[in-house]
Amino acid sequence: MSGENVKKATPGYHGRYLRIDVSSGSASPVARAVALPADFLRKYLGGSGLGTALLLAEGTATADPLSPAASLAFVFSPLVGSPLTTSAKFAVVGKSPLTERINDSLASSGFALAGKRTGHDALLLTGRAAELSIVVVDDDQVRIEPAGELAGLSTRETERRLRERLGPEFQTATIGPAGERLVRYATISHDGRHAGRGGSGAVLGAKNIKALVVRGTRRVEWADPPQLIALAKALSEKSFGPATAKYRELGTATNLLTFNRLNVLPTRNFQQGSFAGAAAIAPEQLSVARERTRSSCAACTIGCEHLYGVKQGGGSVRLEYENLFALGPLCAVDDPDVVLEASRRCDDLGIDTISAGGTIAFAMECVERGLIDEPWLRFGDGESMLRALDLIGAGEGLGRRLAEGSRRLAREIGQGSIEFAPQVKGLEIPGYDPRGLQTMALGFAVGTRGADHNRSGAYEVDFSDAVDRRSVGPESAVLAVETEDKAALMDSLIFCKFLRGVFVDFFAESAEILRAVTGWDVSAGELRQTAQRIVTAKKRFNIEAGWTPAEDTLPGRMLNESPSDDPRARLTHERLSALVEAYNTARGWTPEGWLPADDMARDAASPGLSLGAAGT
Amino acid sequence: MPISASVMQVDVELFGIPRARAGTSKTTAEGSCLGDVLADLARRFPALAEACIDGRSLRPSYTANLGGRRFVTAPETPLLEGETVLLLSVDAGG
Numbered sequence: 001m002s003g004e005n006v007k008k009a010t011p012g013y014h015g016r017y018l019r020i021d022v023s024s025g026s027a028s029p030v031a032r033a034v035a036l037p038a039d040f041l042r043k044y045l046g047g048s049g050l051g052t053a054l055l056l057a058e059g060t061a062t063a064d065p066l067s068p069a070a071s072l073a074f075v076f077s078p079l080v081g082s083p084l085t086t087s088a089k090f091a092v093v094g095k096s097p098l099t100e101r102i103n104d105s106l107a108s109s110g111f112a113l114a115g116k117r118t119g120h121d122a123l124l125l126t127g128r129a130a131e132l133s134i135v136v137v138d139d140d141q142v143r144i145e146p147a148g149e150l151a152g153l154s155t156r157e158t159e160r161r162l163r164e165r166l167g168p169e170f171q172t173a174t175i176g177p178a179g180e181r182l183v184r185y186a187t188i189s190h191d192g193r194h195a196g197r198g199g200s201g202a203v204l205g206a207k208n209i210k211a212l213v214v215r216g217t218r219r220v221e222w223a224d225p226p227q228l229i230a231l232a233k234a235l236s237e238k239s240f241g242p243a244t245a246k247y248r249e250l251g252t253a254t255n256l257l258t259f260n261r262l263n264v265l266p267t268r269n270f271q272q273g274s275f276a277g278a279a280a281i282a283p284e285q286l287s288v289a290r291e292r293t294r295s296s297c298a299a300c301t302i303g304c305e306h307l308y309g310v311k312q313g314g315g316s317v318r319l320e321y322e323n324l325f326a327l328g329p330l331c332a333v334d335d336p337d338v339v340l341e342a343s344r345r346c347d348d349l350g351i352d353t354i355s356a357g358g359t360i361a362f363a364m365e366c367v368e369r370g371l372i373d374e375p376w377l378r379f380g381d382g383e384s385m386l387r388a389l390d391l392i393g394a395g396e397g398l399g400r401r402l403a404e405g406s407r408r409l410a411r412e413i414g415q416g417s418i419e420f421a422p423q424v425k426g427l428e429i430p431g432y433d434p435r436g437l438q439t440m441a442l443g444f445a446v447g448t449r450g451a452d453h454n455r456s457g458a459y460e461v462d463f464s465d466a467v468d469r470r471s472v473g474p475e476s477a478v479l480a481v482e483t484e485d486k487a488a489l490m491d492s493l494i495f496c497k498f499l500r501g502v503f504v505d506f507f508a509e510s511a512e513i514l515r516a517v518t519g520w521d522v523s524a525g526e527l528r529q530t531a532q533r534i535v536t537a538k539k540r541f542n543i544e545a546g547w548t549p550a551e552d553t554l555p556g557r558m559l560n561e562s563p564s565d566d567p568r569a570r571l572t573h574e575r576l577s578a579l580v581e582a583y584n585t586a587r588g589w590t591p592e593g594w595l596p597a598d599d600m601a602r603d604a605a606s607p608g609l610s611l612g613a614a615g616t
Numbered sequence: 617m618p619i620s621a622s623v624m625q626v627d628v629e630l631f632g633i634p635r636a637r638a639g640t641s642k643t644t645a646e647g648s649c650l651g652d653v654l655a656d657l658a659r660r661f662p663a664l665a666e667a668c669i670d671g672r673s674l675r676p677s678y679t680a681n682l683g684g685r686r687f688v689t690a691p692e693t694p695l696l697e698g699e700t701v702l703l704l705s706v707d708a709g710g
Contacts, residue, residue: 242676242678243677243707245633245705246677247709249636250633250636252709252710254632258631258705261629261631262681262684320710430710431710432710457709459709460708465679465686465689465690498707501676
């Protein structure tokens with residue numbers, strides 16, 4: 001395969017993606033470079049946006065996500081490889097086996113840099129290998145190698161072995177045992193970080209691919225290097241300022257005590273909004289008794305990662321708010337050693353901590369109610385939580401049922417348990433109680449990926465004086481749209497969301513950056529439209545996958561009960577419905593959420609991409 | 617007998633960076649409005665002032681909440697006797 005026939009690419013891009021059919025085996029893997037026209041790239045940019053458009057073109061929306069026909073795209077962005085802080089990121093885009101809707105999960109660091117240097121803006125896998133294998137993309141060379149000896153290995157050990165086998169300059173995105181066993185919330189891991197939500201790891205596992213390994217030497221051009229360097233320098237300087245101090249100095253885990261005080265810390269499967277044991281597992285306490293170190297992704301000046309020493313077995317584990325809440329208060333576990341150990345096991349198995357904690361907490365409540373006959377699994381019993389994680393990883397006993405996620409487990413159990421399964425569209429709810437953060441409730445309900453704090457930043461509205469967070473009205477819908485659009489653009493450019501506070505006018509500043517990268521005469525207004533188009537493309541994917549308006553809601557518990565410790569935090573079905581309708585109207589969709597005939601993303605389903613046009 | 621105007625006191629709870637800068641999780645402060653309380657805290661906790669407070673206002677990355685009920689930023693926001701003011705980072709991203 002060669003790129004000689006490729007028209008000169010837009011700066012920031014290679015102007016093509018690589019489509020790899022892993023079914024063809026090691027003898028003759030089918031890898032075709034597909035041209036990406038500049039106007040198509042300008043409409044969808046990269047990351048989540050480009051990935052969604054590619055998946056629409058592939059017809060993945062109607063495929064079984066665990067079938068060979070379902071494609072999975074590793075997508076880079078125009079900013080990857082630039083000197084811009086936090087730009088070394090990639091998106092993994094596919095159809096979620098957990099939600100059966102669009103899934104775009106992001107991760108960071110060397111894989112993004114090396115992946116883009118292969119000379120492609122995205123690497124798209126389809127098909128299914130006959131045996132457990134790895135895919136190696138080395139510039140234009142693609143090979144599929146058997147990987148039976150990696151079966152059952154942790155994400156960390158797999159990465160170590162592949163570095164040993166191929167050399168340190170190769171970068172690896174790998175699944176753990178959970179991905180091999182098709183746990184529906186399995187992750188794809190790189191360098192200890194995870195494309196975490198929605199089960200991309202199971203999609204890769206279903207293809208019999210243990211890892212995608214990349215190395216490359218091709219660099220893109222920049223349209224205006226001096227301006228790009230100046231903008232990058234200014235952004236880096238701002239990234240050292242107060243807007244990121246929380247992440248840099250304390251990490252996201254410091255949310256725990258704040259959320260606890262505001263009664264929005266999901267506890268005991270969302271029965272409470274505060275946790276008596278919060279102080280014991282808060283980072284302020286953890287750092288007193290344990291070694292704490294900091295780390296950062298490649299090309300990042302924030303350095304938000306805080307790693308805590310683990311007593312059992314030594315080493316350290318990254319601690320974020322989400323794994324802390326899900327493996328702590330949500331399961332009523334207040335033993336810091338257990339929470340840290342549980343986080344490490346999730347990392348090694350390659351499973352999403354939020355979905356793991358959410359599903360286990362749901363099962364704990366089912367045990368309390370006599371709906372599951374596993375009396376050993378109890379709220380507050382850390383050892384039982386660890387045992388449940390082990391069973392999920394091993395695919396044994398109750399673990400097989402937990403591996404399906406809370407929605408499927410509730411459907412299997414019946415007896416009204418779906419009312420307290422902590423999920424939206426099948427994706428377990430992150431650590432923001434929607435009854436006390438009601439703009440966020442709307443963001444969860446309408447989220448194309450399900451309950452998701454990364455695709456909707458609506459909690460920002462609730463943490464402001466713009467609304468009464470426990471009783472928001474339809475006026476908050478416009479604010480929710482704004483945060484969702486910002487997230488769509490950040491996930492497509494791609495920038496880390498922890499940078500958002502440093503931008504004064506995010507769309508205008510992004511336009512200035514994109515002009516320097518690509519040479520396009522792009523404006524803030526155009527980027528607003530681009531963000532809306534990307535959100536619309538995700539909605540279009542979901543509609544093709546079978547979405548109905550009934551999905552855009554919250555579990556019955558959130559609409560019928562308040563947290564026991566905050567009776568004022570009350571949301572009703574009628575009020576949420578009004579919010580959803582206001583949101584749909586603000587988006588220019590029908591009040592029920594259907595797209596108009598002339599929706600902005602209608603071209604994404606038939607973009608005219610010509611397979612093989614860039615040479616094979 | 618001289619009549620002296622009573623000085624209103626409020627409780628203050630600090631989270632995240634405000635807590636780290638002040639070196640304490642709780643304190644009390646004097647003032648009948650948010651701006652007064654911030655000015656009092658700034659006088660007593662210089663490191664907190666440098667990072668989080670600009671005169672009688674919070675810097676953009678920080679916010680205040682009254683008793684867990686209501687987020688406020690306007691310095692003239694009136695406070696009730698015995699009110700609890702929370703100081704925290706505006707960014708709640710996890």
